[in-house]
Amino acid sequence: MLQAVVSGLILGSIYAIIAQGYYITYITTRTLNFGQGDFLMVGALLGLTSLGAMTASGIHVYLAAVLTILLISAVMGVLGWGLERAAIRPLQHFLSIGWILSTVAVSIMLRNIAMLIWGRNVIPFPSPFGSDVYRIGEVGITRHELFVAISAVVIMACLFFFLNRSLLGKALAAVAFNRDAASLMGINPQRMAVLAFALSSALAGIGGILVGPITNTAFFMGATLGLKAFAAAIIGGLENPLGILIGGLLLGVIEQVFSLFNSAYKDASAIVLILIVLIFMPQGLLGKKVKEKF
Numbered sequence: 115m116l117q118a119v120v121s122g123l124i125l126g127s128i129y130a131i132i133a134q135g136y137y138i139t140y141i142t143t144r145t146l147n148f149g150q151g152d153f154l155m156v157g158a159l160l161g162l163t164s165l166g167a168m169t170a171s172g173i174h175v176y177l178a179a180v181l182t183i184l185l186i187s188a189v190m191g192v193l194g195w196g197l198e199r200a201a202i203r204p205l206q207h208f209l210s211i212g213w214i215l216s217t218v219a220v221s222i223m224l225r226n227i228a229m230l231i232w233g234r235n236v237i238p239f240p241s242p243f244g245s246d247v248y249r250i251g252e253v254g255i256t257r258h259e260l261f262v263a264i265s266a267v268v269i270m271a272c273l274f275f276f277l278n279r280s281l282l283g284k285a286l287a288a289v290a291f292n293r294d295a296a297s298l299m300g301i302n303p304q305r306m307a308v309l310a311f312a313l314s315s316a317l318a319g320i321g322g323i324l325v326g327p328i329t330n331t332a333f334f335m336g337a338t339l340g341l342k343a344f345a346a347a348i349i350g351g352l353e354n355p356l357g358i359l360i361g362g363l364l365l366g367v368i369e370q371v372f373s374l375f376n377s378a379y380k381d382a383s384a385i386v387l388i389l390i391v392l393i394f395m396p397q398g399l400l401g402k403k404v405k406e407k408f
Contacts, residue, residue: 115371115374116251116253117252118367118371119370119371120253122363122366122368122369123366124366125328125366126362126363126365126367127262127263127266127362127363127366128262128266128325128328128362128366129339129346129361129362129365130343130346130358130359131266131269131270131320131321131362132151132154132346133343133347133350133361133362134273134314134317134359135315135318135343136150136343136344136347136352136358137347137352137355138286138310138313139310139314140353141286141287142303142306142309142310143307143310145213146214146217147311147314148214148218149220149224149340150314150336151221151336151337151338151339152221152222152224152225152336152337152340153193153221153224153318154318154319154321154322154335154339154340154343155225155228155331155333155334155339156193156228157318157321158239158322158325158326158331159228159231159232159237160190160319161186161239161322162237162239164181164182164186175242179243183320183323186320186322186323187320190316190319191312191315193315194311194312194313195308195311197220197315198307198310198312201216201217201219201220202216202307202311221336225336228333232331232332233333234332234333236330239326239327239331240327241256241257241261241327243258244257259328262324262328265320265324266324269317269320270359282309285301285306286309289303289306289307321339321343322336325339338381341384342369342384343362345361345365345384345387345388346358346361346362347361348361348388348391348398349387349391349398350362350398350399351397351400352398354398354400356400360399361398361399364387365387368383368387369383
C-alpha cells in the first residue's frame with residue numbers, strides 16, 4: 115500500500131503538470147486545448163528522438179536530458195502558438211464553440227502524423243538515469259521517478275512564481291480578471307492568449323518527457339493521459355492551480371491503490387472520482403462558488 119501511494123504521488127504530479135496547462139488557457143481565454151494529451155504524445159516522441167540523437171553524438175546523457183527538455187519546451191511552445199493562431203482565434207467569436215472541434219481536429223492530425231513517422235508499435239523510452247532502484251524500507255523508487263518528483267516540485271514552484279510575481283504572469287492574471295480593463299491598461303489580450311497556449315503546450319511536452327520512461331511511448335498514448343489530466347483539473351477546480359495540484363496527486367494515488375486489487379479498476383477509479391466530486395462539489399475541491407443574479 116505504501117509503495118502504491120508513493121508511485122501514485124509521482125504519477126499524479128505528472129497529471130498536475132499537464133493539467134496546469136488547462137488552467138492557464140482557461141483563465142486567459144476561457145478556452146481549452148482538448149488535444150492536450152496528443153501534444154504530450156508529440157513531446158514524448160520528439161523527446162525520445164532528440165535524446166537518442168544527442169547521446170549517439172557523444173553528449174553526456176545527463177546534459178542531453180536537460181537539453182532535450184529545453185528543446186522540446188521551445189518546440190512545443192511554437193506548436194501551441196500555431197494552435198492558438200490557426201485553431202482558436204478564428205473561431206473564438208461570441209457564442210461560438212467551434213474551437214472545441216478545431217482542437218480535437220488538430221489532435222487527430224497530430225496522432226496520425228505521429229503514427230506515420232514513428233509507427234504503430236509501442237516504443238520503449240529508456241530513462242537517462244538507468245533502472246537502479248533506491249530502497250527506503252519497503253518502498254522502492256527508481257532514479258527516474260526521483261527525477262520526476264524533483265522536476266515536478268521545481269516546475270510547480272517556477273509556475274507559481276511566474277503567475278504571481280513576474281510581470282507577464284500579472285498580465286495574464288489581469289486579462290483573466292477583466293479582459294477589457296486589461297486592454298485599457300495597455301495589455302494586449304491576444305498576445306497573452308498566445309503566451310498562454312505556448313506555455314500550456316510546453317508543459318504538455320515536458321510532461322510527455324517525464325512520463326515516457328514510465329509508460330513507454332506510442333502514437334495513442336496521449337488520449338488517456340490527456341483525459342486524466344483534465345480529470346485532475348476538474349477534481350481540483352479548473353480555476354485554482356493549487357487545487358489542480360491536489361487533484362492530480364489525489365487521482366494518481368487513488369489509481370495506484372485501486373490497481374492493487376484489480377488493474378481493471380485503475381482507469382475506472384478516475385471516472386468514479388470525477389462523478390463523486392461533481393455531485394457534491396461541482397466547482398471542484400478548491401474551486402470558487404459563483405453566484406449569478408438575474
